[in-house]
Amino acid sequence: MDHKLSFTEQPSSAVDVRILKSRAALRDALIALAGEKPFVDLTVAEIARRASVGYATFFRHFPSKEALLADIAEALIRDMLGLMGPLMQQTETRAASLELARFVDARRPICHALLVGAGDTLRREITVRAIQLAAENRVEIADGLPTELLSVHSVGATLNIIAWWLERGGEIxxxxxxxxxxxxxxxPLSARPEQ
Structure with missing residues (x-):
């Protein structure tokens, strides 16, 4: 069975309001449940029940709980890039780092589900998508280095460090x-290479 996930497109204005409400309820339900138990232990039935939608309704919107999690990841990545982009543009690296750490800390359960609890396959897919979005919203901070390499390194390193942090609970x-x-x-990304 192919478990490849696709990140969802932005809904068009013609989308039925009920669809938007159901999808939002499912997202909110998974975010809430992620704070109560590990993602691996959650079931589609629990998510649907918490969202107050039918079991079959869940599958009209998402093929799996992993696809729902990927949908949430897309929104979180976009929000993070929106917060950090302007600061990185001004090379305010400390401020960007602090915004990111506070952003993740405020959403610790769902970030833990995304980066630790969802498994390696979904984590790789989230990383690839984050790299794509970072490249689309690229910030020119290091001269002479390929933009794609900067995105791969910065996103990969950042997500691995955050996953490490989340695995340790609140000790840091x-x-x-x-x-x-x-x-x-x-x-290091904002430092200019020596000539």
Whole structure:
């Protein structure tokens, strides 16, 4: 069985309002449930019940709970890039790192589900999609390096570091995590290579 997920397109204005409400309820239900138990233990029936939609309705919107999680990931990635992009453009790497750490900390359960609990396949797909979106919203911060390489490195390193952080619970706060991200990822990207 092919489990390849596709990230959803933005809905057109002609989409029925009921569809938008059902999809939003399913997203909200999964986000809430991710704070209560590991993603791997969640069932489609639980998600549908929490969303107050029928079991069959779930499958009209998403082929699997992983596809729903991928849909949530798309929105989170776009939100993160929207927060960090302007700061990275101004090479405010510490501020960008702090925004990112606070963003993840405020959404810790769903970020944990995405980067730790959903498994390697979905994590790879999320990483690929995040790299694509970062490349589309590219920020010119390092001269002389291929943009694609910068996206692959910065997104891959950032997501791996965040996953490491999420696996450790609350032992490292967002401010300390921001310093780590800035030191290992963002500050080196803003440095100009020696000629």
């Amino acid at each position: 706060g967002p401010e300390a995590m921001a310093a780590i991200l800035d030191w290992l990822v963002f500050k």
